[in-house]
Amino acid sequence: IIEALVNVGERLGVSYRLSTPVAQILLTRDSGRATGVLLSSGEQLSADIVVNNSDLVYAYNNLLPPSTTATALSKRPSSCSSISFYWALDTQVPALSAHNIFLADEYRESFDNIFKKHLIPEQPSFYVNVPSRVDPTAAPEGKDAVVVLVPVGHLLESGSDAHAGSNAPGSTSTSHNASPASARDGKHATPTTQDWPGMVALARRTVLSTIFARTGVDLGPHIAHESANTPATWKTLLNLDKGAILGLSHSFFNVLCFRPPTRARLGGRPGTGLFDELGGAASSIAASIRLGGGDDVKGLYFVGASTHPGTGVPICLAGSKVTAAQILADLGMPAPWAAGEAADHGVMGARGKGGDGAEIDAKRAGPLLSRFHYALLLLLLLVLLSLLVRTGTGTGTGLLRAPLAAPSSRPALRAEL
Ligand SMILES: Cc1cc2nc3c(=O)[nH]c(=O)nc-3n(C[C@H](O)[C@H](O)[C@H](O)COP(=O)(O)OP(=O)(O)OC[C@H]3O[C@@H](n4cnc5c(N)ncnc54)[C@H](O)[C@@H]3O)c2cc1C
Missing domain, CATH: 3.50.50 (FAD/NAD(P)-binding domain)
Incomplete structure (x- = not known):
């Protein structure tokens, strides 16, 4: 592109x-x-x-x-970040196709750890890409290149930069060739702080053991060379705020x-x-x-x-x-593509001297306070809804059930409201 x-x-x-x-x-x-x-x-x-x-x-x-x-x-609120591994394998692994997604069993807990606690889940879901499967130039003949993306929480503050992960930006390290057998031995404690070296080690162990458990392939001994990126790398390398790989x-x-x-x-x-x-x-x-x-x-x-x-x-x-x-x-210049789109859709780009740019402007030029009103209305609606839900899920005294409830329950309804 x-x-x-x-x-x-x-x-x-x-x-x-x-x-x-x-x-x-x-x-x-x-x-x-x-x-x-x-x-x-x-x-x-x-x-x-x-x-x-x-x-x-x-x-x-x-x-x-x-x-x-x-x-x-x-x-x-920012998006998540990632710990990414780049592995050069000394062999081809036919069990992996170009795109492989490994989903955690504890789906909700896994995502809570990323988006609420800004950590790495104990059982992370992760994505494995094998570029050499579709692009022969990505690895020497008879070998594979593998990219692993493990979604993790973003950096909590700029102070988190101190935890620069196992590799500084752009640097590489050779493989420890750890076998997933060692990873299977014990249950790994989920980190409770943003200790990036600890999280990188945990991610590596979990990825290798999960791939082994689900495909039977022990990748560890075949990693000839590797590097890893952490949220701190994304922040330093690309100037991404909090290392959030998808921005806001x-x-x-x-x-x-x-x-x-x-x-x-x-x-x-x-x-x-x-x-x-x-x-x-x-x-x-x-x-x-x-x-x-x-x-x-x-x-x-x-x-x-x-x-x-x-x-x-x-x-x-x-x-x-x-x-x-x-x-x-x-x-005050027309967009070169506006005429084509006007013909295609009949609307966008047909009005105003600026084509669809003018269309966008027209939408943006609304009254300044309308967004404020929308936000207030929304808040009011949310408060009302939460009241309805609270009373509606009670013990028969809820607003929605009030007409059907026994007369003795109605004072309770009023008190609750
Ligand atoms: C690990 C990872 C995996 C991703 N996976 C996917 C995916 O599978 N699918 C998908 O759609 N998106 C994916 N994304 C997100 C996608 O890459 C971004 O949303 C997209 O690239 C953002 O485009 P952009 O033009 O905003 O910024 P970028 O592509 O980041 O471009 C911004 C450029 O500005 C440069 N820059 C920063 N500061 C300065 C400065 N001070 N002076 C000069 N230049 C500067 C940076 O070096 C960079 O080249 C992924 C991102 C990451 C990091």
């Missing part, structure tokens, strides 16, 4: 500068407009339009001036109108907002509303996992079209 995109860009005259980190996105003095970027090398590039593709939460907190938006984004989660207050917009908005200075110290859902709602308000930083756009429409390679590709359409609309 990347190769194809690079080819298209080069045909259109784009030049790429790889391994060139951006240290800062440059803004005018009033932060009203982006003017370019400052590279880590000290070189300054000026630009009419800046499109940020680095992790959105990282960018607000590291590349832009401090703001309430940045603070609010840091409090939002797709939880309720992180999707649709609550997802950070593709146009940059800084809000006020940090510490000046009423909700700054709030945590949990309340701060999420407050953060969402605040992200919906304020003025755009002109000429600065976001694309990628943590903005619209969301995370994952196909979704991010779709998102790049959304961002491109908005930029063209802001420049």
Whole structure:
């Protein structure tokens, strides 16, 4: 995909500068407009339009001036992270196909450990990919390359960086060739803190013993070379906030109108907002509303996992079209693809000078407080529902059962309500 995109860009005259980190996105003095970027090398590039593709939460907190938006984004729920193993095998393992998913028996407990405790489950579900099964260049003849992805919780705080896992970013280690037999001997205690070396060791043992138990293949002795990535690696290598491999989660207050917009908005200075110290859902709602308000930083756009429409390679590709359409609309230029889509669908892109970019703008230009009202209505509905459920699952005194209940039970109903 990347190769194809690079080819298209080069045909259109784009030049790429790889391994060139951006240290800062440059803004005018009033932060009203982006003017370019400052590279880590000290070189300054000026630009009419800046499109940020680095992790959105990282960018607000590291590349832009401090703001309430940045603070609010840091409090939002993030997606999971992963411990990933990269194994070079000295043989082929026909028992494994290109894509293999191993699901834990204790499904709910497994996912609670990831998403609520931010740890590794005692019995993790994991994904094993064998790229050499479909791409002969991925391993020498007669051998296999294996990638294992074990979903784990994200880093809890930046202090977690101290636990850099068994391998620093980019580094490799040779195999310990541990046999799954040793892993089968005892029950491994689930870690209760984010001890990454411990979690990597646990993940490795569990993956090997599970593959052995379910396929009969003892992979350990065949691992000729290996490396592992932890949440800390993802954070350091890709600047992913908290090492969350999918960016902001797709939880309720992180999707649709609550997802950070593709146009940059800084809000006020940090510490000046009423909700700054709030945590949990309340701060999420407050953060969402605040992200919906304020003025755009002109000429600065976001694309990628943590903005619209969301995370994952196909979704991010779709998102790049959304961002491109908005930029063209802001420049008063028609999107080249708009005419085709108007013919295809009869609606999108047919209205306004900016094609479907203008369509998106029309939706975004609604009254500022409507999101707040939606959130309030939703909260009210949730409170009412929880009351109904509480009383409805009682001992015959519930609201829904009240007309059928014995007269003596009705005072209890009133008391409960
Ligand atoms: C281990 C793992 C497994 C995954 N599996 C899947 C999967 O199976 N299916 C799926 O759909 N998605 C998967 N994803 C998620 C998917 O990769 C992401 O959602 C997607 O790549 C996000 O695209 P993006 O453009 O937002 O960011 P990225 O693809 O991360 O691109 C952002 C780029 O910005 C660069 N960058 C960061 N900071 C700076 C800076 N300061 N200066 C210059 N450049 C910078 C980074 O180096 C990176 O190249 C996986 C992710 C991981 C980590």
